[in-house]
Amino acid sequence: MKTIKLHAKLHCGSCEGKIKSALDKKVEEVLVNVASGLIKIKYDESKIELNTIKETIQDLGYELV
Known part of the structure; x- marks a missing residue:
C-alpha cells in the first residue's frame, strides 16, 4: 500500500463527493x-x-496544484 497527498482547487462539498465516487472502487481510501x-x-x-x-481527478475538471 502507498499513501499519497495531492492538492487540487476545490470549491464545495460536492467536489469531495465527486472525487470519492470516482475513486471509491479503484483505491483503498480517499480523504x-x-x-x-x-x-x-x-x-x-x-x-x-x-x-x-x-487523470481520474483531472477528468472531473479539477486542477491539481
Whole structure:
C-alpha cells in the first residue's frame, strides 16, 4: 500500500463527493479536505498507477496544484 497527498482547487462539498465516487472502487481510501484542497489517497500500486489516479481527478475538471 502507498499513501499519497495531492492538492487540487476545490470549491464545495460536492467536489469531495465527486472525487470519492470516482475513486471509491479503484483505491483503498480517499480523504478529501475541501478547505485546504488536500486529497489523501491510499492505494495498491499493483492495482492502479498514480497517473491513473491523477487523470481520474483531472477528468472531473479539477486542477491539481
